[in-house]
Amino acid sequence: MNVIVCIKQIPDPATPYRLEEGTNWLIRPDEQILDDTDRYGVEMGLQLVEPDGGTVTVVSMGPAGSGQGIRQALAMGADEAVLIEDSSLRGSDALTTARVVAAAIGRREFDLVIAGTESTDGYSGVVPQMIAEILGVPALTYATKVEVAEDSVTIHRQTVAGYDVVSSGLPAVVSVTAGVVEPRYPTFKGIMDAKKKPIETLSMGDLGTERAPEQLVLSIVDAPERTAGRKIEDDGDAHEAIVALLAERKVI
Amino acid sequence: MAAVWVFVEQEGDRPSSLGLELLAKGRELGDVTAVLLGPGSDDIYTTLGDHGAKAVLRVDGGDRLPSGPVAAALADRARTDSPDLVLLGQAYNDRDIAGRLAARLGVGVLSNASDVRLTGGGVETDHEILGGSQIATASASQGPYIVLARPKSFVAEEVGGGAPAVEELDLPDIGAAEGRITETHVEEREGPQLGEASIVVSGGRGLGSADAYELVERLGKQLKAATGATRAIVDAGWVPYAKQVGQTGKTVKPEVYIACGISGAMQHLVGMKDSKTIVAINKDADAPIFSIADLGVVGDVHKVLPKLIEALESR
Numbered sequence: 001m002n003v004i005v006c007i008k009q010i011p012d013p014a015t016p017y018r019l020e021e022g023t024n025w026l027i028r029p030d031e032q033i034l035d036d037t038d039r040y041g042v043e044m045g046l047q048l049v050e051p052d053g054g055t056v057t058v059v060s061m062g063p064a065g066s067g068q069g070i071r072q073a074l075a076m077g078a079d080e081a082v083l084i085e086d087s088s089l090r091g092s093d094a095l096t097t098a099r100v101v102a103a104a105i106g107r108r109e110f111d112l113v114i115a116g117t118e119s120t121d122g123y124s125g126v127v128p129q130m131i132a133e134i135l136g137v138p139a140l141t142y143a144t145k146v147e148v149a150e151d152s153v154t155i156h157r158q159t160v161a162g163y164d165v166v167s168s169g170l171p172a173v174v175s176v177t178a179g180v181v182e183p184r185y186p187t188f189k190g191i192m193d194a195k196k197k198p199i200e201t202l203s204m205g206d207l208g209t210e211r212a213p214e215q216l217v218l219s220i221v222d223a224p225e226r227t228a229g230r231k232i233e234d235d236g237d238a239h240e241a242i243v244a245l246l247a248e249r250k251v252i
Numbered sequence: 253m254a255a256v257w258v259f260v261e262q263e264g265d266r267p268s269s270l271g272l273e274l275l276a277k278g279r280e281l282g283d284v285t286a287v288l289l290g291p292g293s294d295d296i297y298t299t300l301g302d303h304g305a306k307a308v309l310r311v312d313g314g315d316r317l318p319s320g321p322v323a324a325a326l327a328d329r330a331r332t333d334s335p336d337l338v339l340l341g342q343a344y345n346d347r348d349i350a351g352r353l354a355a356r357l358g359v360g361v362l363s364n365a366s367d368v369r370l371t372g373g374g375v376e377t378d379h380e381i382l383g384g385s386q387i388a389t390a391s392a393s394q395g396p397y398i399v400l401a402r403p404k405s406f407v408a409e410e411v412g413g414g415a416p417a418v419e420e421l422d423l424p425d426i427g428a429a430e431g432r433i434t435e436t437h438v439e440e441r442e443g444p445q446l447g448e449a450s451i452v453v454s455g456g457r458g459l460g461s462a463d464a465y466e467l468v469e470r471l472g473k474q475l476k477a478a479t480g481a482t483r484a485i486v487d488a489g490w491v492p493y494a495k496q497v498g499q500t501g502k503t504v505k506p507e508v509y510i511a512c513g514i515s516g517a518m519q520h521l522v523g524m525k526d527s528k529t530i531v532a533i534n535k536d537a538d539a540p541i542f543s544i545a546d547l548g549v550v551g552d553v554h555k556v557l558p559k560l561i562e563a564l565e566s567r
Contacts, residue, residue, distance in 0.1 A: 013519070017382055024388065036487065037500075093360045094351070118500055120519070124363040125342065125500075126400070129319060129351025138431040139319055141348055144493065154434075158493060159344060160263065162439035166317055168431040178487040213394035215360050220388045223380065226525060226544045231537075234551025239560035242510075242531055243567075245547050249529050251451055251508050252475065252564065 001054035001148065003045040004105050005078065006115035006128070007038040009062055009069030013120055024217040025091045026121060028062070034069035037116035039076070039183035040176050045114050046077045047181060048148050055079045057108065061089065061100050067199065074194035075186035086203040088211075094122075095212035098130030103207035106135065112153060113173040117142055128175040138168035141175045254282030254370050255333065257309075257326075259340040259349065260300065262290025269447070270341040272303050272408035274401060278339050279304030279411065281370050285335070286416070287311060287326065289318055289345060301416040303408065308418045317431030318345055321423035323352035329421060330357060330396055336370060338398045346400060354398050362390055364499075365401045375399070383518025384525050403447060404503050404526075439494075442473075446497065449478035450507045452527070454497055456482040456520070458513020458534055458553055462490035467557040468512055474564045480504065482520045498523035513553040516541030533557070 009032035011017060018027045034042075045056040058073045061084040070081050084100050092100070105113060113135070118125035132139035143155035144163060154167040155174060186194070232238055246252045258278040260271030267288070278284040286305035288296065291312050300308055309329070311322045326349070330338070338353070340346035342364055354361045362368075365377040366387070375397040379388045446452065453475065455468040465485070472479040480497040481490070497504055498520040509527035514520060516532075516539055524530070525544055532545035533556050542548040549556055 013517070017518075094363065095354055095358075095360045098351075098355060120500070123499055124361065125347050126351035126354065126361050126363060129348050130355040132429070133320075133323065133352040133355035136427075136429055138317065138429050139348060139352065140317070140431055141319075142344055157344075157433075159436075160268075162437040164433045164437070165435035166431050166433050168317070169428060172431075177493045178483070179489050179493060182489065212358065212360050213392065215362065216391045216393070218376065218389045218391050220381070220386050223384055223387050225385075228543050228548065229546035231542055231545070231548035231550065233537075234533075234549055234556055236555075236559075238533075238549040238551050238556055239563050241547060242533075242549065242556075242560055243563050245529070245531065246475075246508065249508055252567065 001049050001052060001112070002108070002110050003048055003054065003056045004108065004110045004113045005038070005041045005045045005056060005058045005073070006101055006113065006131070007042065007058045007060045007070070007073050008035045008119045009033065009060060009065065010035045010119065010121040017121070019220065023091060024220055028065065030065040032065050032069050034072040035116065035120050037120060037178055038073065040178055040180050041114040041116055042073045042076050042078055043181045043183040044146055044176050048112065048146070057082060059101055059104050060084070061097055064201070070199060071194045072186065074197045075190040076184055077190060080197055081199040082202060083199055084202045084207070088204055093212060093215040094124040094126050095130055098127050098134060099209045099212065100207060102131045102134040103209040104202055105131070111170045112148065113171070115173065115175050117175045117177055128173050132173035135173070138172045139175070140166050140168060140172055143174050143176045144180055146174055146176065146180065254336040256282040256284050257287050257335045257338045258284055258305070259287045259289070259338070259346055261345055262288060262292065262296060265293060265295070267296055267299055269408065270343055270403050273403065273406040274339050274341055275300070275303040275305060276409045277368065277401070277406040281337060281368070285309055289322065292418070297416055297418050301413045302410045304411050304413050305416045306413065308416045310418060310420045311423060313423050315433045316423070317433055319348035319352050320426045320429045320431065323349050323356060324424050324426050325421045326353050327356040335396050337368070337375065338396050339368065340400050342400045342402045350398050350400055357396065359394050359396065359398060360392050362392060362397065362399045365399050366405045368399050368401065380522055384522045402503050404505050443476065444478045446478045446480055446495070446502050446504055451475045451477035451510070452480050452497070452504050452506045453477045453510045453512065454480035454482065454514060454524070455485060455512045456514030457484045458515065459485070460554070464554065465490055467553065470561050471510070471557055474561055482514055482517065484517070511541050511545070512557060514541055515539040516544070
């Protein structure tokens with residue numbers, strides 16, 4: 001069973017994000033981390049290949065920088081990485097990203113593609129579905145549970161009311177929610193091994209695909225600010241202030 | 253008039269509230285065709301007409317996973333009807349259909365929009381970015397423009413239109429891309445839903461442990477509120493994904509939002525900052541949540557919440 005996991009290196013969400021003057025693109029520092037949501041995808045992939053063998057390949061698009069985020073996925077146990085890095089891809093929208101990632105995936109034999117439901121820095125939330133459409137395979141999305149059989153995959157798909165059980169043949173794309181599995185922490189051995197694992201670097205010229213029609217950021221303005229109200233220290237009676245406010249708002 | 257397609261999903265025997273919100277915006281922008289996902293009914297068509305739909309394209313795949321076949325059928329139809337705008341919501345099936353439809357048509361998706369305008373052949377969408385502190389206006393160079401709008405961006409409105417013309421769209425065979433829904437589970441849920449409750453009580457990392465979420469649930473029950481959570485504690489597995497409020501979760505705009513042990517990460521603020529009144533309880537006096545709270549309590553949730561629950565019980 002060969003699993004491809006789509007991952008993304010993102011600026012640490014704990015640091016303030018900044019936009020580049022002129023283009024309004026997100027500034028990506030050299031040191032980027034593995035998007036937390038992708039740890040679930042990597043873990044899922046590892047768990048699916050462990051029983052009967054196979055490979056887990058992580059695929060990522062974006063500036064390599066220090067490569068720390070990709071090494072994180074390799075340190076968890078992924079076998080190898082494919083990185084598409086090309087300055088012409090700066091500011092890519094979801095469809096361009098999907099075309100590029102799908103083209104990189106299409107160069108390999110694969111049974112299953114796993115992705116998070118949306119990235120933490122861009123959150124367009126449509127890239128896995130687009131990849132599936134381009135590859136001509138099903139997109140089983142928002143999975144809270146994933147099981148793979150000989151030539152089929154079955155998931156619990158989150159819905160507004162609860163969940164559906166959804167199945168399809170392979171190959172397929174599955175997008176996983178946080179909590180689908182418990183991601184492992186890299187071991188010391190994993191971190192050392194990751195340094196020796198292969199990272200294949202591709203550019204647009206290797207892929208035979210093209211950018212989607214352009215999307216532009218026309219302007220950015222400050223949102224109307226919401227101002228802070230009263231701040232009190234709890235001296236043991238702070239709950240009374242809350243009760244008073246709820247009563248004033250007529251909700252109790 | 254611009255031709256606007258608005259995606260509306262059927263929930264039970266009614267159109268979803270998100271769909272009705274989108275119809276209000278669609279009607280403002282042009283002639284609306286509602287794309288209804290579901291078995292449909294005369295009552296539903298009447299409601300869609302009342303909310304401004306002039307025509308209905310019904311798509312219903314039964315137990316087929318809708319995204320593949322619906323996107324294929326809509327792509328074919330879009331090539332002949334050439335809608336200027338396809339408006340969907342930031343919701344599960346909407347996202348799946350938008351993504352596949354966009355890839356088929358070779359155009360992008362403008363995601364997470366809080367507003368959309370058609371401007372003499374072009375499109376402009378607003379997006380709250382960086383935790384809602386700034387608003388970016390974006391545009392796409394090629395139509396049909398496919399836009400995903402965040403729930404609660406628009407207000408549903410009955411305008412009393414006539415009965416719409418209803419047409420059923422055949423869903424094509426999509427071969428290997430097909431998925432099947434084999435079971436549907438409705439989870440038992442107590443109390444009001446996150447998107448509709450007038451009070452929301454949410455918990456974050458400051459609760460310290462999964463067990464402490466019980467305090468949030470008890471307060472919620474006392475206030476007949478819906479209970480929510482930050483992404484951090486959803487990721488930590490303390491509560492299910494369905495409770496997540498924020499950029500990658502639900503958007504809520506209740507009368508009162510009570511944030512318990514929530515620091516106020518950008519990802520969370522986007523989902524709740526438009527609540528009418530915000531109460532925050534957090535140990536860290538410098539937590540960003542206090543900058544938007546109407547009442548900020550610097551204190552330990554484990555001390556404040558039990559007293560608050562007790563005080564409410566004795567009222």
